[in-house]
Amino acid sequence: MKNFEVNYATCMNTTPEHNKTGNTRKMGISMFMLAWAVLFIMGVVLFDDLLADQYNPNHSPASHTTQEGIKEVTLQSNRQHHYLANGLINDHKTVFLLDTGATDVVIPQSLAKTIGLKANGQQQAYTANGLVTVYRTTLNSLQLGNIRLQNISASINPAMDKETVLLGMSALKQIEFTQRGETLILRQYDD
Known part of the structure; x- marks a missing residue:
């Protein structure tokens, strides 16, 4: 019976070690996506400012x-x-x-x-x-x-x-x- 519980837990990927690894991986992917989103937004803002300066270089004459x-x-x-x-x-x-x-x-x-x-x-x-x-x-x-x-x-x-x-x-x-x-x-x- 004990052998069956171990195999069942392994098949269901519910071991404590697997849960830690899965949560860490999910958090890493989330942080990676968040970092790219922040970089994208910063790029849009910077590019928008650059275009605005090219259109009107005299914001404060x-x-x-x-x-x-x-x-x-x-x-x-x-x-x-x-x-x-x-x-x-x-x-x-x-x-x-x-x-x-x-x-x-x-x-x-x-x-x-x-x-x-x-x-x-x-x-x-x-x-x-x-x-x-x-x-x-x-x-x-x-x-x-x-x-x-x-x-x-x-x-x-x-x-x-x-x-x-x-x-x-x-x-x-x-x-x-x-x-x-x-x-x-x-x-x-x-x-």
Whole structure:
């Protein structure tokens, strides 16, 4: 009878030694899978940050004021040779795309609603996508680095599907800008 119990226990893999080995193996596999999951998540986060930096290398634009009182902001171009930078409209965070071909600062309608901008009439505008109806508005303030502009003419464009604001000539005409290679320097002179 004793011989039968040993053989039965061996066949059923229920010996204390086997249970320890099985539990250790399960724990090892679980830890291995957890380690790979953590590495995968870290890779995704790192890759996402890398892509974000390539799209907008100016999350915190470099800015300073010269001894003469000139405010300067230095921007680096992205991989597509565009100048994007984080900034503020009426103290709300936004991303600007500098666009010397745009007459006004152009704001997507969804962002305009978030900021609380009011439309002051409509007009037709020619865009890369053809003729569209836009709505006139005025920005109380627009800030890029330490450059701050006030009472800027702008347009709300319902056809824009991204949250990026086109920083057009209604703002850019108030500052000086110089491009050298992949760097753009914006300067605001005190009046």
